[in-house]
Amino acid sequence: MTELTRTDAQRTFDLDRAHVFHSWSAQDQIRPMVVTRAEGSFLWDGDGNKYLDFTSQLVFTNLGHQHPRIVEAIQRQAGELCTIAPAHANGARSEAARLIAERTPGDLDHVFFTNGGADANEHAVRMARLHTGRHKVLSRYRSYHGGTHLAINLTGDPRRWPSDHASDGVVHFFGPFLYRSAFSATTETEECERALAHLEQVIALEGPSTIAAIVLESIPGTAGIMVPPPGYLAGVRELCDRFGIVLIADEVMSGFGRAGRWFAIDHADVVPDLLTFAKGVNSGYVPLGGVAISDAIHATFADRAYPGGLTYSGHPLACAAAVATIEAMEDERIVQHAARLGEEVFGPGLRDLAARHDWIGEVRGTGAFWAIELVRDPVTREPLAPYGGSSPEMAAVLAAAQRRGLLPFANFNRIHVVPPLTISENYARVGLQILDEALHEAAVASR
Known part of the structure; x- marks a missing residue:
């Protein structure tokens, strides 16, 4: 390594410590x-x-x-159309939406693009609340759904605590985790049955008519990669159907091949009403996330304006990276x-x-x-x-x-x-x- 390169690295570090504010960190205690x-x-x-x-x-x-195909796609898109307002159709966004819709389960054929996973979850909850006319949202302990205001309240790990004032309509419940079972279960079957019984009781006690959505990571990621036992996600789907609750699958981390299927929920052969994604959709090369939307929820906004949007929704550079990523995933x-x-x-x-x-x-x-x-x-x-x-x-x-x-x-x-x-x-x-x-x-x- 040349002395010049070392000097550049030191300058990078010095400027970082002088001016960059890092997430989830005590600023004076880190050496990035x-x-x-x-x-x-x-x-x-x-x-x-x-x-x-x-x-x-x-x-x-x-x-x-x-990855050379993603890098080349970004470079090519930059030469053609770097950016455009989301009200206009652009080729990269249209093609990315098609490729994503072809791979999402069931009828999740409509895609609302966001800048990342947290705002995808925020918008999914907003859609569910408007679709049902209800406000409460259930999410599990030992989960992570993002760092924005509602998403951090949905989160079920300690990063939520400093920002959670129990004022955003979120109720947490215990999901299945046999190794540290909250239900004194000794087998995966017991854990599944007791976790579903617990969730049904939470729904009953909170009032089914007040609950808009259940938000679950199909496989919780940062919280511990607890693969749900067979039958659990299907059981949650049944509870949602019975009580008219929207099922939101958070696939921000587990989606796009991470779990050995296009989406982790595919392991359970379950179709959610909304599916959120980010991260692997384009390997993070340009920030991108989104919500895949079922026909029923899409119909809610067919003649009723959806009250939400983002300046960079479906940004051409990000979507070009997504197209290249999905095509490379198929080819390779x-x-x-x-x-x-x-x-x-x-x-x-x-x-x-x-x-x-x-x-x-x-x-x-x-x-x-x-x-x-x-x-x-x-x-x-x-x-x-x-x-x-x-x-x-x-x-x-x-x-x-x-x-x-x-x-x-x-x-x-x-x-x-x-x-x-x-x-x-x-x-x-x-x-x-x-x-x-x-x-x-x-x-x-x-x-």
Whole structure:
């Protein structure tokens, strides 16, 4: 690495610390990594160190860094039409909507584009409230739906607490999570039955006629990648049908191949009324999100103006990136590759780690969407870090992984294995080997 490059990296860091306000951070307590370049499943820091990216950043670079087809599509679109107001039709948006509608389940054939996942969830709830004439929304604990005002209130993890004044019509309930069951269940079947009975009771006690929507991540992402037990999502669908409640599937993180299907809800063969997406729709190359809308809800606004919009809805550069992403996913069989990684590499590899490390309490996931639950004691299941916090042991695991050239994704007492869907089987196994070594080093050091 040249001295000039090091100087540029230092200047980048200094300017960042002088002027950039970082999200979810105490500003004086962070030292952000300077990233100078990235390619495929790798990135390089300001000192020239190379890292295998097991985070897909915030789980959005599904096709890896600098995918040539997406980069070329953005460049080509910039030369033709950089931007246009959303009232006008543009080719990139029309084609992106077609490609998305072809892949969403059921009759979700109409797409409202947003700038990201949080505003997609905001608009989905607004549509549900206007469609039903009701106000309350139910969402689960251990969930994340975005950082805007309503989306953070929908969220069911500690990031909600500083901004939640219980004034936005949101009621939380317990979803299924057998490893830390709220229902004293001992099997997946019991967990499913008891979680659905609990949800039905919450609906009854809150008043079905007051509830506009139930919002669920098809597979909760940042909150822990808890794959729902068989029958749960179908059971929620039945409750929504019975009580006239809109089912909103949040696929912001789990969609576009991450879970080994185009959308995670496809595993359950369930069709929601609204489906929100972002992140993987164009690998995050240009900000884009959206709501896929059923025929029934679309009809509500056929002759009644929808009271909402965004300056950059369906931005041509973002939509061109989405078109290139979806076409590349089809041509390169990315969804099938992600499914195979889960079945042949991550599932067996992580279960092997669990058999050899007492700190691993549970491994769960599908596709390229996995979580390792770390505990102090496999019998008591005491988390290695407290809910909403971290610990010296977690910090040691992450530091050991990073020293070995792996960029890990951590949240509380968990490490998430969420690399680009394009990662090779070889590099996926390299990442698991580094995790193995990091866990061993940290455990030995803690004794």
